[in-house]
Amino acid sequence: MDKRKVDIAIIGAGTAGLTAYNAARKHTDNLVLIEGDTYGTTCARMGCMPSKLLIAAADSAHDAARAAMFGVAVEGIRINGEAVLERVRRERDAFVSSVLESMEAIPESHKLMGRARFLAPGRLAVGDALEVRAERIVIATGSSPHIPAMFQGLGDRLLTNDSLFELQTLPASIAVFGTGVVGLELGQALSRLGVHVRLLGRDGALGGIVDEEIRDYAERCFSEAFYLDTRSEVADLSPADNGVAITFTHQERGELAETFERILVATGRPPNLTALDLHHSGLTLDDAGIPVTDTATLQCGDSPVFLVGDANGQAAVLHEAAQEGRIAGDNAGRYPQVQAASRQVPLSVVFTHPQIASVGVPVGRMSGAKRKGFAVGTVSFEDQGRSKVIGKNRGLLKVYAQRGSGVFVGAEMLGPAAEHIGHLLAWAAQGRMTVREMLGMPFYHPVIEEGVRTALKDLNARLHESVACDDECLESGPGA
Numbered sequence: 001m002d003k004r005k006v007d008i009a010i011i012g013a014g015t016a017g018l019t020a021y022n023a024a025r026k027h028t029d030n031l032v033l034i035e036g037d038t039y040g041t042t043c044a045r046m047g048c049m050p051s052k053l054l055i056a057a058a059d060s061a062h063d064a065a066r067a068a069m070f071g072v073a074v075e076g077i078r079i080n081g082e083a084v085l086e087r088v089r090r091e092r093d094a095f096v097s098s099v100l101e102s103m104e105a106i107p108e109s110h111k112l113m114g115r116a117r118f119l120a121p122g123r124l125a126v127g128d129a130l131e132v133r134a135e136r137i138v139i140a141t142g143s144s145p146h147i148p149a150m151f152q153g154l155g156d157r158l159l160t161n162d163s164l165f166e167l168q169t170l171p172a173s174i175a176v177f178g179t180g181v182v183g184l185e186l187g188q189a190l191s192r193l194g195v196h197v198r199l200l201g202r203d204g205a206l207g208g209i210v211d212e213e214i215r216d217y218a219e220r221c222f223s224e225a226f227y228l229d230t231r232s233e234v235a236d237l238s239p240a241d242n243g244v245a246i247t248f249t250h251q252e253r254g255e256l257a258e259t260f261e262r263i264l265v266a267t268g269r270p271p272n273l274t275a276l277d278l279h280h281s282g283l284t285l286d287d288a289g290i291p292v293t294d295t296a297t298l299q300c301g302d303s304p305v306f307l308v309g310d311a312n313g314q315a316a317v318l319h320e321a322a323q324e325g326r327i328a329g330d331n332a333g334r335y336p337q338v339q340a341a342s343r344q345v346p347l348s349v350v351f352t353h354p355q356i357a358s359v360g361v362p363v364g365r366m367s368g369a370k371r372k373g374f375a376v377g378t379v380s381f382e383d384q385g386r387s388k389v390i391g392k393n394r395g396l397l398k399v400y401a402q403r404g405s406g407v408f409v410g411a412e413m414l415g416p417a418a419e420h421i422g423h424l425l426a427w428a429a430q431g432r433m434t435v436r437e438m439l440g441m442p443f444y445h446p447v448i449e450e451g452v453r454t455a456l457k458d459l460n461a462r463l464h465e466s467v468a469c470d471d472e473c474l475e476s477g478p479g480a
């Protein structure tokens with residue numbers, strides 16, 4: 001094996017690896033970025049961007065169909081599956097190209113192509129022919145679709161988010177397995193594009209929603225448009241001439257056998273750690289086989305190894321991957337003087353309709369004494385003025401604050417414009433605003449944010465800090 005010695009090796013040229021590289025490069029010029037597959041990142045190639053492009057097409061189809069509710073008849077809506085997927089790929093490729101351009105800006109001597117694995121602490125094999133000795137290592141290997149054994153042997157009838165966007169046209173029918181974020185976003189989009197969809201989950205989960213009331217509300221909303229069973233029972237699944245034959249228990253019709261042109265497996269994305277031979281790394285692993293990592297430094301124990309992005313099995317979203325890469329790249333550069341970074345308030349958005357957002361402390365997951373430390377305010381969007389105007393008055397928002405201090409700590413939402421409301425609330429939580437301070441902010445009329453104000457007022461009342469009615473009544477227009 002050829003040998004090379006570097007200060008820092010970064011494994012994985014995805015979003016987290018690239019930000020780690022940029023941060024580490026400020027400390028040393030003797031570093032390598034190792035990629036085992038293709039450049040371009042999961043987000044741009046088969047994650048965030050193509051999925052949002054597909055959803056955008058689906059929303060157009062849906063908006064055209066629902067225009068009738070406003071007295072605007074759009075005749076003869078026709079979905080051209082080939083054109084839909086062609087645009088998804090065209091725009092997706094442009095996003096990938098911009099990542100590839102940034103790869104080109106990295107000196108060749110800093111790039112290695114090949115799968116990395118540990119030979120010993122501080123020693124990596126890259127492919128079969130090269131050994132890299134690195135004083136410090138950042139693991140940024142991402143995550144991949146998990147394919148349970150029951151789905152093996154289906155050949156190209158089985159899709160994941162890696163292959164869905166490469167289809168030449170939309171299938172007539174699809175069974176989507178997994179009611180997490182990927183399954184829900186893609187299942188709803190395909191349904192809106194005219195594909196016959198059955199969305200089958202296993203453990204009651206739905207789009208990552210924690211609060212039971214919001215989860216149940218969401219299940220009712222989504223079920224109106226396509227078949228959704230978050231606790232499905234599948235008795236048989238086997239390849240058929242024209243697709244995949246599935247026998248499952250239908251919620252109303254009992255045992256049912258149906259054949260689907262394709263199945264989409266969205267049953268989770270575990271971290272890409274197996275191929276790294278971590279048993280040679282000297283790192284302490286948790287029960288799930290993931291190196292024990294400090295979330296403030298991204299350091300694994302007191303070793304010179306850092307674990308970031310989807311690979312650490314924590315928040316598998318892009319902005320966290322980017323932030324973690326920056327923190328770890330900087331800490332790899334300054335090791336052993338690592339610095340604890342203050343992390344941003346957790347924020348996630350699911351691009352369904354209604355959208356889902358989650359911000360900050362997951363109070364909905366707490367029980368008992370811990371939960372008693374927080375007050376909860378609620379609003380339904382069913383009667384909310386702006387939401388009614390635009391015909392999107394479905395959903396619930398719950399907002400949380402700490403009792404005593406009145407500090408706003410988080411929220412969970414299903415409803416219109418959750419991608420924007422989520423940001424507003426995340427910024428308030430990160431700024432450690434009190435509920436009273438938030439209520440002192442301007443609210444235009446008529447806007448969806450007025451629904452947020454209603455939830456905050458409810459929260460304020462529950463914190464026993466009621467706002468004088470005179471002020472509120474004067475500033476509220478109809479349907480606020």
Ligand SMILES: Cc1cc2nc3c(=O)[nH]c(=O)nc-3n(C[C@H](O)[C@H](O)[C@H](O)COP(=O)(O)OP(=O)(O)OC[C@H]3O[C@@H](n4cnc5c(N)ncnc54)[C@H](O)[C@@H]3O)c2cc1C
Pocket residue numbers: 011012013014015016017034035036037038039041042043046047048049051052114115116117140141142143161182272275276308309310311315316317318319321
């Ligand atoms: C369908 C879908 C939709 C999504 N939508 C959103 C969204 O809307 N918003 C959002 O915030 N997040 C979204 N995400 C999540 C987001 O894409 C990920 O959190 C993010 O891309 C993770 O970046 P990363 O750098 O950790 O991993 P990646 O970008 O996957 O990079 C990891 C890299 O490591 C390489 N690698 C792996 N093992 C090795 C090895 N042994 N040696 C060398 N290289 C290796 C891989 O080839 C890969 O290039 C979505 C994900 C999916 C699947």
Ligand SMILES: NC(=O)c1ccc[n+]([C@@H]2O[C@H](COP(=O)([O-])OP(=O)(O)OC[C@H]3O[C@@H](n4cnc5c(N)ncnc54)[C@H](O)[C@@H]3O)[C@@H](O)[C@H]2O)c1
Pocket residue numbers: 148177178179180181182183185200201202203205206208266267268269315316317348349350351
């Ligand atoms: N909008 C976004 O930000 C966005 C979009 C997509 C993905 N993501 C990220 O990607 C991560 C992975 O998402 P995901 O949806 O792939 O995983 P997930 O873990 O969130 O959901 C997978 C679901 O599949 C179920 N499941 C497992 N085996 C099954 C089986 N045999 N049959 C039916 N259901 C089964 C699991 O119980 C689970 O509920 C998310 O946690 C999220 O962070 C984010």
